[in-house]
Amino acid sequence: MDETSNLAIADKLLLTPFFSLQAFFILAKIDPTYHFLSASSFLLLAIAKRYIFSSPSSALYLVDFSCLKPPNFCRVPFSTYIEHAQMLDFLDKESVDFMAKVLTHSGQGEQTYLPPCIHIIPPKSSHREAINEVHMALFPVFEDLLSKTKISPTEIDVLIVNCSGFCPAPSLSSIIVNKYSMRDDVKSFNISGMGCSASALAIDMAHNILKTHKNSNAVILSTEILSTGWYPGKQQTMLVLNCIFRMGAAAILVTNKKEAKKTAKYKLLHTLRTQRAFDDKGYYSAFREEDSDGFTGVTLRRDLLQVAGETLRSNITILGTKILPYTEMILYAISITKKKYFDKSSEIYVPNFKRAVQHFCLPASGKPVIREIGKGLKLGERDMEPAMMTLHRFGNQSSSSLWYELGYMEAKDRVKKGDKVWQLGMGSGPKCNSLVWECLRPICGEAQNGVWADCIDSYPVVLGRVDK
Incomplete structure (x- = not known):
């Protein structure tokens, strides 16, 4: 055990x-x-x-991370997206109007990115294009991480690549091993089908692997390949993902080497994974299937927000016992006892997580989701700002969004030594994965170096109203 x-x-x-x-x-x-x-x-x-x-030997340090900024020719302003949609024969006016509404109220800005094959009319969804997107997304971000941390590919002991929708053979991890001539004993893993929670899950996986491999480095590459995920039909519940998912990737270096404590940015304090796949309502809330015309897409059902709330509740209930001050836990327990045995009309106390955590990386799935999670955790606008601004600037980048949010906080010089950061990943299944980090040193100068370098001064921006 x-x-x-x-x-x-x-x-x-x-x-x-x-x-x-x-x-x-x-x-x-x-x-x-x-x-x-x-x-x-x-x-x-x-x-x-x-x-x-x-056990002090189980400590995991986050040395550094990098986020991908796709090339400018991949940008997709709303006007371009809608104009291209209108030129697709299989989409009628009702479908195009629906997509325009989703875009307008999604929380995205005008500078998000899609891979080149999606810019083609009609979009060219093929295995070759997907492999090209893998090269475009993972190679630059991995090389940037190597440059930042000054390590070579041969110094990496564990490699984990996560991508939900694209699972080629050889695997994505094998593509990286081959490209960079990594060691023959590198322990490589490929995670698929885990949705937007996958990068948090991969950190937990690396943590567990390194418990039995001392003095080792692990790299996590997180992305979502959109080239094969484009839905070519007109069923509205499946068209939503075409509108909100955008290109992105992140590379993260973690280690259990003791000397890393002096130079690493963060130390991992807690990980927690929960899921509700046992519940049919949750299991089918986001489900990949064929429509009536035989086209494959992901159906998002109307009760998705409710399922997300239930999934989050079970996760934070357990996490709260690990990170909350005892006074918050006592107040919560008293409110439950009072409601159950003395006053059925009384409300259950919502613990104040801001007494334990200073910064929050939330799922950047859309304004309604961010707002609902923020409301459930009693967060303010500033707490939700990194998720909202990441959604606006880069769109929903699935599992890698959490790292763009952390990059936003660093670029704003908000993360101080001793601060706690909570990364919350939620994905289809449904599943919820939490990571809690402690900042080990002052973090300065990231505004000039990271993916936010050319735009951080223009944020935050004011977003419009939320439409569910």
Whole structure:
């Protein structure tokens, strides 16, 4: 059993009786002395638990990351997109009007990118074009990461590539190994079908792999290949993804080398993966299938936002026990007890996660999704700003969006030493993956070096109203 499992079991053994006892004391108006005694005992047990079950050798450091800025000839302003859509024989006026509405209210700006084959009329969706997009997306961002971190491909011990919709043979990870003549013993992995949560999942996967491979480097390459994902039909529930997904990629270097603590940007504090694939409503809320004409696309059902809320709730409930101050957990437990046994009309207390985390990277799936998650976590406009501005400047880039958001925060000089960053990835399945990082050093000068270099001064911008 690993460290995470041990800690989770210890959390349950400690928290359940403690919360129950505290709720009883408060509701029964028992002498406050008992609160102090039980709280002191709990604190001592919590400290002992961390000391017993934690292992310093499992530390994972984020050395640096890079995000892709596609070439300008891939830009797709709204007018160009709609003009091209009107020239497609299979789309009627109703379909084009629907796509225009989705674009207008999506939260995207006029400078997002699509791969070259989607600019062709009609879009050229083929295996060769998809491979060309792989080269265009992954090679530059990987090379930029190598340049930033001053390591060579032969120094990489673990390689993980994630892409949901395109799974060629040889795999995407094999393409990278071949291109850069990596070592014959590099441990390479390819993750597909995991949706927008895949890069967070890949970090968790790298963390677990490196627990048994000491003094090692791991690189995660995260992208979504759109060339084979274009839906050539006119069913509206499938046309949405044509409108909102955009080109992007990220490369991340993590390591468990002890000396990296002095130079790395972040240290991983917590990871958590939850899913609701056991529930049919959640399982079919975003589903790849054929339409009535035999064209393959991803159907987004109307209850997607509700499913996202349920998926998020189960994740943050568990994560809260790991990161929230004990006072927040006590208030939450008391509100549940009160609602269940004393006052059915009372509201359950929503913990204040901003007491534990200073920065939030949220799923950049669209304005409604960002707003709903922000509302559920009691976040302000500034907290949601990185996700909103990433959506505006680069669109929904699936799993790599989280890194554009972190890049935005760094470019704005907002992340300070000691700050905590929560990256929240949500994908089809449905699944929810959380990463909590601690900033290890001052981060300066990223406004001139990163993917936001040419536009950070013009952000934030004011976005229009939210349409669900």
